[in-house]
Amino acid sequence: MKPSVKLPLPGPKAKALFERDKAVLSTSNARGYPVMAERGQGVWVWDVDGNCFLDLMAGIAVNTTGYAHPKVVQAVSEQAARLQHLCFAVIPSEPQIALAERLSGKLGGGYRVFFGNSGTEGIEAAMKLARYHTRRPFFLAFSGSFHGRSMGALSLTASNSKYRKGFGNLVPGVSHLPYPNPYRHPDGLKLLREGLDSLFQHTVPAEDVAALFVEPIQGEGGYIVPPQGFLRMLREVCDEHGILLVLDEVQTGAGRTGRFLAAEYEGVKPDIVVMAKGLASGYPLSAVIFREELSSWPSGAHGTTFGGNPVSVAAAHATLDLLEAGLMDNAATVGEYLMGKLRMLQGRFPRLGDVRGMGLMIGLEFVADPQTKTPDPALRDKVVQRCYEKGLLVLGAGPSAMRLAPPLILTREEADTAVELLAEALEEVLEPTKA
Template sequence: MAHSAYSHSDLHMQFGPKLITSLPGPKATAAVAHDDRVISPSYTRSYPLVAKSGRGIRITDVDGNEFLDFAAGIAVNSTGHCHPDVVTAIQKQAAELIHISGTDFYYESMTQFADRLSAVAPMPGPHRFYYGNSGAEAVECALKVARYHTKRQHVISFFGAFHGRTMGALSLTGSKPQQKRRFAPLVPGVTHIEYPYAYRGCTGGPQEQEKFALGCARYIEDKLFKKTLPPEEVAAIFVEPIQGEGGYVVAPTNFLQELRAICDRHGILLVADEVQSGAGRTGKWWAIEHTGVQPDIVCMAKGIASGMPLGICMTRAEIMDWVPGSHASTFGGNPIAIASALATMDILEREGIANAEKIGGKMLDRLKGWTKTHALVGDVRGRGLMIGIELVLDKETREPATALRNRVETLCFEKGLLILGCGETSLRLCPPLIVNEQEATVALDILEEALSQVEEEHARASEAVAVEA
């Protein structure tokens, strides 16, 4: 992927990270120690990055070290850090109106933004919108409005799903036991079934994988509706078109098509959770657009407002038929968040979405070769700039390499690249959508260097064990 105008060393010199201390540096070490004393221990931190400032795809820590950010605040900073257009929009709005609460009063940017979103919706209009503060709140809204509209109580979700941590969203989440441990009873009426995670559920080729995916969807009618779950009591099916925390697993088209058909047959609402996969990240506005399937409800957040807190539930207009007082949010859709979102949409439409398709395609072309050249890489998958790399100890058994995945993640940080894990044993790449080809090349070079180092360490450790045996 390296641009022909640059030598390898020049490329890294100009576009790479700039580290000036050991990591973590002295100020970062002190900040982490302070954090350990006063901040909730429920937070998960992968490595000791203490951020101070950000520009574009770069983060500078409190010690002056500069990193390439391919995590983007968990896929939030879609336009990069502190994009000047977004900063200007926030500053202008902050000087005019910060808050008045759209649940009690009116302001025009709420409807202006709704019209903009309606124009790019993945299902025909008219539409209605609810504004909250986060992805979890968007999911909570979807759950409540689905039950309200259908007058049904049951919902279906999937193993591996992450829909949030508030009680309703957490009930739909099927990602990790720790997220639910000691919080029961959760919201009743949720049934989890298998997601079409082909690499973990099917060892055959493309035809077998398609059959497997179809079987995951048909399990609903073939088993659930015949054995335990009356279809006329199911309000909605919640699905991520690409599972985020579950491992960046792409749902096959035939699976989503079958879900749509099941919903149509039984009057069930199809809810697309696009909190992580939406806002242009996959090279289209919404990941579900790659399949042609039209949902009834879309949940969005993360990248839609470039870091400002905003969660949105969009429905076909007739679904949002509840009456005043049924649901609301004091801060949801505040003027500053909407100003940021409008500026974000401008940037994404102008350049970000097309760039995600272009650069993501180039990255995937390079990464897919790693399944042949790297012993630990079992699978590479994704769309646009939402890319997952699954590491395994053995390509035949596909045994997860969780500890080695974590080691790669840490090494990347030590080399100046910020990435995150997802699923049991995968790495995720979700840089800002404004990343250029040179930055992507340098990032993959660093990742490959870290991966090769871990493979060598693992090989030496395995040889040592064999000698002792």
């Protein structure tokens, strides 16, 4: 199967719908892509004008099992016919309990779970839990991080100043550290350690820090894969000072990197981990998974109306079943295959400065000069646009990166198709090197 697109985009039906959208939807919604979706199947999406796209974004790393996976559809349909909602915070039911048991088991046991609706909501819950349990006022996070856009989560977020503009003052007490980027700073771990020591000495007493929030791989910041030893170093620092280590696995979790959690690659166990996005294959669900001994907050200290919705939980059970039946392995093997193909493209197009990732979480960084590594956001944007025109759905990330986060059902044949389309896009906006 191949994409099929009739230019120009958006087509006439989509264009009319975008005009209606503009008239009634919030102006805060970003509408940077010329597609008005109608339906999806597997890794394919059709718009209202009949254009067919190969999806390498999966709703920003959400549609773990692709579109309309029969096992997810069956689980959701059966649960919706049985019980749609009864507010789990007030009247519980078995599916949520079973899912919490499964998630705790994935981390080796000894964890409790709080269910919410989104990654942002999960981060907010983690912030409240950390402050309540430690009775400490401060948080640490990283430059380039994205943890959400509610007021607490936004205080941790530092990937783009536009998210903060006009919304100050935010939640106080957050300090940001440099995230180690091997492509730009080979000595990133050393710089981070020096930054931590300086921060604790001059600005924030370590004994007043409640928690350190970190993405094992930065998402919005550019799909940056830190050097090995990064998470282990953070674990050691947190243990030394009684700081809670909170892993934001909203984008990296649920098998995207080839493991259930990306932190498994370093053998690091978190105090708190936040999952969302791919956990329920497109249905709204987050899970804050925290060590048993942190559950010191009393009944009613935190809650939610829709968190742990039975239909979303049914989708999560089906998703976990599919991950355990081979989708995580597929993410690892097809991801490695796709990365190899992309690195071959890098040899032809030096301004594709970096190809990085784990599993099916892959970043491509575009630069003005491969020697200086100067970011080139305009080039990235041109490549993204050409990909759309060729029927390939991709997204930007960070100053000049493009992210690939397809459904974990992606096959090698579909990966080959994606690379062919990307190569065509690169040839049209760049001069390849001569062999």
